[in-house]
Amino acid sequence: MKRASLKASLVVVIAAIVLGGVIAGLLPSYWVFLSTSVLITGVALQSLGLVAGRTGMIALCQMSFAGVGAWTVGYLNLAEAPGGLAVWILIGGLAAVPLGVAIGLPALRLRGINLAIVTLSFATAFDTILATMTYPGQTDFLQVPRPELFDSDEGYFVFVLLFYVVIAVALEVLSRSRLGASWLAVRHSERAAAAHGVSIATAKLSAFAISAFVAGISGGLLAGYLGTLVSENFSMMQSLSLYAVAVMTGAHFAEGAIIGGLLVVMFPEILRRLDLPQDIGNVLFAIGATQALSTGETMSETFRRQVRKLMPARVKAAASALASDLPAPVSRAAGPALSIENLTVRYGSVVALDGVSLTVAAGTVAGLIGPNGAGKSTFIDAVAGFLSSYEGSISLGGKPLEGMPAHQRARAGLRRTWQTNRIAPELTVGGYLALAAKGLSASETKAILGWLDCPDPDTLVVSVDAGTRRLLDVAGVVAARPAVVLLDEPAAGQSHEESVRLGQRIAEIPKLFGSAVLLVEHDMDLVRAVCSEVTVLDFGRVIASGPPAKVLDQGSVKKAYLGIEEESVAA
Amino acid sequence: MNALLTSAVAGLTAGGTYALLGVCAVFTYRLVAVVNFTGAAIGTAGTFVLIALYEAGFPLWPSVLAGIAAGTVVGVAIGFIMTRWFGEASASTKAAVTVALLVGIIAIGLRLTGGQHPHNMPELFPGSAFRMAGVEVTIASVLTIGLAALFTILADLFLNNTKVGLNLRALADRPMAAELLGIRVQMLSLLVWGMTGAFTTFALMIIAPQRSPNFMTLSLLVVPALAAALVGLFRSFWRTLAGGIGLGLVEGMASSVDSVSQYRSAIPFLVVLAVLLWSQREARWDEAR
Structure with missing residues (x-):
C-alpha cells in the first residue's frame, strides 16, 4: 500500500x-x-x-x-x-x-x-x-x-x-x-x-x-x-435521482458520498417535519446537478478547493533526485528496432501515405520531418495502431505488428506521445508516471522527473503548465523503457532554450533507457542536433532520407519546406 | 394467426408514438447535438395541461391547443437552459444535464398532478379508420404513424435540401462557428426545441388514454423513443421511423402471448442491447480525443 x-x-x-x-x-x-x-x-x-x-x-x-x-x-x-x-x-x-x-x-x-x-x-x-x-x-x-x-x-x-x-x-x-x-x-x-x-x-x-x-x-x-x-x-426513479445526487456532490470522493447520503435521507426528513411535500427533494437534486455540470465542479471539489485555499501554500520544488536513481536501461540487440515497409494509408480516395518505408536502428535517434499535411501524424497513428486499416508491414525488432490493437503494441514496446496534451488533469505527476510505466519505484520516478525538470511527484497535473506537461508526456514514455519511442513534436510550444535542453535529453534517451527514438519535429535546429538519420515526407511520399547534414541541404527538401524552386535557392 | 395480427395492429398506435418521439430525438441530436432524455417529459407536461383544462370543464379542442402551446413553452424553456449554459459543452455533459432535468421535471410533474392519482384523459380520436384483413385499424394509429412519417419527410427535406439545414448539420457540434457564419444559432435552437415540444405533446395526447396517464409513466416513454433513435443510429430518420413502428408491433404481439406479456416493457432494452452490440462490430475511437 x-x-x-x-x-x-x-x-x-x-x-x-x-x-x-x-x-x-x-x-x-x-x-x-x-x-x-x-x-x-x-x-x-x-x-x-x-x-x-x-x-x-x-x-x-x-x-x-x-x-x-x-x-x-x-x-x-x-x-x-x-x-x-x-x-x-x-x-x-x-x-x-x-x-x-x-x-x-x-x-x-x-x-x-x-x-x-x-x-x-x-x-x-x-x-x-x-x-x-x-x-x-x-x-x-x-x-x-x-x-x-x-x-x-x-x-x-x-x-x-x-x-x-x-x-x-x-x-x-x-x-x-x-x-x-x-x-x-x-x-x-x-x-x-x-x-x-x-x-x-x-x-x-x-x-x-x-x-x-x-x-x-x-x-x-x-x-x-x-x-x-x-x-x-x-x-428507476431511485436510480435517476441517485445519479443526480452523485453528479451534484461528487460521489467518487469519500465526503461526497456521505454528503449525498445525508441529502437523500435528511432532506425528506426535514421537509416532513416542516409539513412540506417530500418529493421536492428531487427538484433540488436536479437543480444541484445542473449547477454542478455547468460549473464543472461538484460540491466535494468546491469543498476541497476551499480547504486548499485555507492551507498555507507549500512551494512545490522541481523534483530533485540523483541521476544514478534512473532505472537501468534495457539492453537490446543492435540492428533495426522498428522497420516499416511500403506503408500506405487511404482515407477514401485520398492517399495520405503512399508506400513509405523507414527504419529506425536500435540505439539511435531518427527524425521524420515534412511540411504540414505531409502525413507525419497519420504515420504515427498507423505505426502505433490507431488506424483501422493500412497496407504495408510494420515490425518491431523483427516481429510483425499487424493485427495488434494499440494497447498491445504499446505493451510490446512501441510507445508514442501526442501533439496535444492528453494527460488526465486529476492525476498526480507521480500517478501519471505509474500509469505510463508499471512497477516504477519511488526513487526512479523522482529521478526521471528530475532528469526532465518536471515537478514533484505529488503535484497535481492540473496545476502543471502546458509546456511542462509536454515534457511529462516524454517522461512517461521513456519511463516505460520501451524498444521504440515515437515523439510527436515534443518541442512545440517550448522556448528556444527549453528546446535546446530538451534536445540534449532526447539525445540521451538511447543510452539512458535503451530505447530507439523516432522524432517528428518542425524545429530544424533540434533535428540537426539530435538525429543521426532523417526522413523527409511530402504529400505522403518519402522525398529524401539520410544523414541530416546532407538531407536538409537537398533542393527538393527546401522546396517542400519553403515553397521555392531549386534555382532560386541556388541563386 | 389472426389473434396475433390483431394484437400487432393494436400496437400500431404505440409504434407511431415511439416513431414520432424517436424522430424528434434524432432531429434534436442532429441539429443541436443533444441526446434529449426529457423528450417525452416535455410532451407529458403539455398533455397534463390538456387534462387539467378538460377536467376543469373547458371545451376539448381549445384545451388541446393550449396543451400543445404549453408543451412548446416547456420545450423552449429546456432549450434555453441547454443553449444558454451548455452550448459549448460535450455531448455526454449535455446528456447528463437532460437526465438531471428529467428527474426534476418528473418530481414537479408528480407533485402538481397528484402522483398516481387517476386522471380522466379524453380520447381525442376514437373509432376505427378502416378494416384491414378483418382487423380494425384505429384512427389514432393512422394519425400517429402519419404524423411520424410527415415529420420524417420534413426533417429529411430540411436537413438535406435547405441551406440553413446543411449549415446546421455541419456545425451542430460547434455553435460558435455557426454563429460566426452569421447563423442565429440561439434562435434556431430554440425553434428546434419548441417544434419538437409541440410534436411530442400531440403524440403523447393521442397515446395517453392507452397508458395509465400518470406523469412518470408517460415521461418514461423516452426509453422506447431512444431505442428507436438508436435503431437509426441517431442519424437516419427513416430507420428511426421503422424502428419505432417495429417496436410497437413487437410489443403488441408480445402482449397477446401470456407467458411474456408481463415482461413486454423489457423489449426496448433488448432492442437497445442488440443494436449497440451490432453497431460496434468495428473498433472506433472516441471522436478527436
Whole structure:
C-alpha cells in the first residue's frame, strides 16, 4: 500500500470511529436509524461514483444492481442458506457483477451516451421484472434476520458502518493504483490511455464490475435494514435521482458520498417535519446537478478547493533526485528496432501515405520531418495502431505488428506521445508516471522527473503548465523503457532554450533507457542536433532520407519546406 | 394467426408514438447535438395541461391547443437552459444535464398532478379508420404513424435540401462557428426545441388514454423513443421511423402471448442491447480525443 493511500485510509477509519461512536453512543435511536440509512445510501453512491465520477459514464440503473443484491439476500434467507447476513450480502454483491459486466459490454467502444440509454432501458425492464417476481418472502412476511451481535438499531448501524469503511478504504487504495489511474485516463482520452498499454475494455469492465458489486452490497444492507422490501425500493426513479445526487456532490470522493447520503435521507426528513411535500427533494437534486455540470465542479471539489485555499501554500520544488536513481536501461540487440515497409494509408480516395518505408536502428535517434499535411501524424497513428486499416508491414525488432490493437503494441514496446496534451488533469505527476510505466519505484520516478525538470511527484497535473506537461508526456514514455519511442513534436510550444535542453535529453534517451527514438519535429535546429538519420515526407511520399547534414541541404527538401524552386535557392 | 395480427395492429398506435418521439430525438441530436432524455417529459407536461383544462370543464379542442402551446413553452424553456449554459459543452455533459432535468421535471410533474392519482384523459380520436384483413385499424394509429412519417419527410427535406439545414448539420457540434457564419444559432435552437415540444405533446395526447396517464409513466416513454433513435443510429430518420413502428408491433404481439406479456416493457432494452452490440462490430475511437 502506498503512503498516500495509507494516510487517506487512516483519515477515513479515524473519522468513522469518532463519528460512529458519537452517533451510536449519544444520539437517540431514531437518529441512529436514520444515520444507518445515510450510510447505506452512501455505499450506493460510492458505487455510482466509480462509474459516473471516475470513468465519466452515465449509469442510470445503479438501484437495479442494488435490487439484485437485495433479492439475492432475500432468496438466501428464504432458502435458509448457511452463513448469515454478512455472507449473504457478499454473495448478493457478487450476483450483481455479471449483470454489471453484461451492461457494460455495449459501452466498450462507444461513449457515454449509449451507456445512458442502455442503463435507463435496463432499469425500466428490471422494474417490471421485479414487480412481477415480487421480493422473496414478501408474501409470507418473512423478515431478513440481522446478525445477533448487531440486532439493535445501534448494532446494525455499526454493522453497516463496518461495510462502509471497508468499501471506502478499498476504493481509496484502488483509486491510487494503476487501475484507478487508468479509469481517469480512459475518461479523459481513450486513445492516450491505450497508448500507455491500458486495455480500454478491461478498464471499463472492471469499473462496471466493481461498481455493480458495491451496489449489490448496498442492496443487501438495505434488506437487513428494512427486513422486507418491495420493488419500489429499487425503482428507476431511485436510480435517476441517485445519479443526480452523485453528479451534484461528487460521489467518487469519500465526503461526497456521505454528503449525498445525508441529502437523500435528511432532506425528506426535514421537509416532513416542516409539513412540506417530500418529493421536492428531487427538484433540488436536479437543480444541484445542473449547477454542478455547468460549473464543472461538484460540491466535494468546491469543498476541497476551499480547504486548499485555507492551507498555507507549500512551494512545490522541481523534483530533485540523483541521476544514478534512473532505472537501468534495457539492453537490446543492435540492428533495426522498428522497420516499416511500403506503408500506405487511404482515407477514401485520398492517399495520405503512399508506400513509405523507414527504419529506425536500435540505439539511435531518427527524425521524420515534412511540411504540414505531409502525413507525419497519420504515420504515427498507423505505426502505433490507431488506424483501422493500412497496407504495408510494420515490425518491431523483427516481429510483425499487424493485427495488434494499440494497447498491445504499446505493451510490446512501441510507445508514442501526442501533439496535444492528453494527460488526465486529476492525476498526480507521480500517478501519471505509474500509469505510463508499471512497477516504477519511488526513487526512479523522482529521478526521471528530475532528469526532465518536471515537478514533484505529488503535484497535481492540473496545476502543471502546458509546456511542462509536454515534457511529462516524454517522461512517461521513456519511463516505460520501451524498444521504440515515437515523439510527436515534443518541442512545440517550448522556448528556444527549453528546446535546446530538451534536445540534449532526447539525445540521451538511447543510452539512458535503451530505447530507439523516432522524432517528428518542425524545429530544424533540434533535428540537426539530435538525429543521426532523417526522413523527409511530402504529400505522403518519402522525398529524401539520410544523414541530416546532407538531407536538409537537398533542393527538393527546401522546396517542400519553403515553397521555392531549386534555382532560386541556388541563386 | 389472426389473434396475433390483431394484437400487432393494436400496437400500431404505440409504434407511431415511439416513431414520432424517436424522430424528434434524432432531429434534436442532429441539429443541436443533444441526446434529449426529457423528450417525452416535455410532451407529458403539455398533455397534463390538456387534462387539467378538460377536467376543469373547458371545451376539448381549445384545451388541446393550449396543451400543445404549453408543451412548446416547456420545450423552449429546456432549450434555453441547454443553449444558454451548455452550448459549448460535450455531448455526454449535455446528456447528463437532460437526465438531471428529467428527474426534476418528473418530481414537479408528480407533485402538481397528484402522483398516481387517476386522471380522466379524453380520447381525442376514437373509432376505427378502416378494416384491414378483418382487423380494425384505429384512427389514432393512422394519425400517429402519419404524423411520424410527415415529420420524417420534413426533417429529411430540411436537413438535406435547405441551406440553413446543411449549415446546421455541419456545425451542430460547434455553435460558435455557426454563429460566426452569421447563423442565429440561439434562435434556431430554440425553434428546434419548441417544434419538437409541440410534436411530442400531440403524440403523447393521442397515446395517453392507452397508458395509465400518470406523469412518470408517460415521461418514461423516452426509453422506447431512444431505442428507436438508436435503431437509426441517431442519424437516419427513416430507420428511426421503422424502428419505432417495429417496436410497437413487437410489443403488441408480445402482449397477446401470456407467458411474456408481463415482461413486454423489457423489449426496448433488448432492442437497445442488440443494436449497440451490432453497431460496434468495428473498433472506433472516441471522436478527436
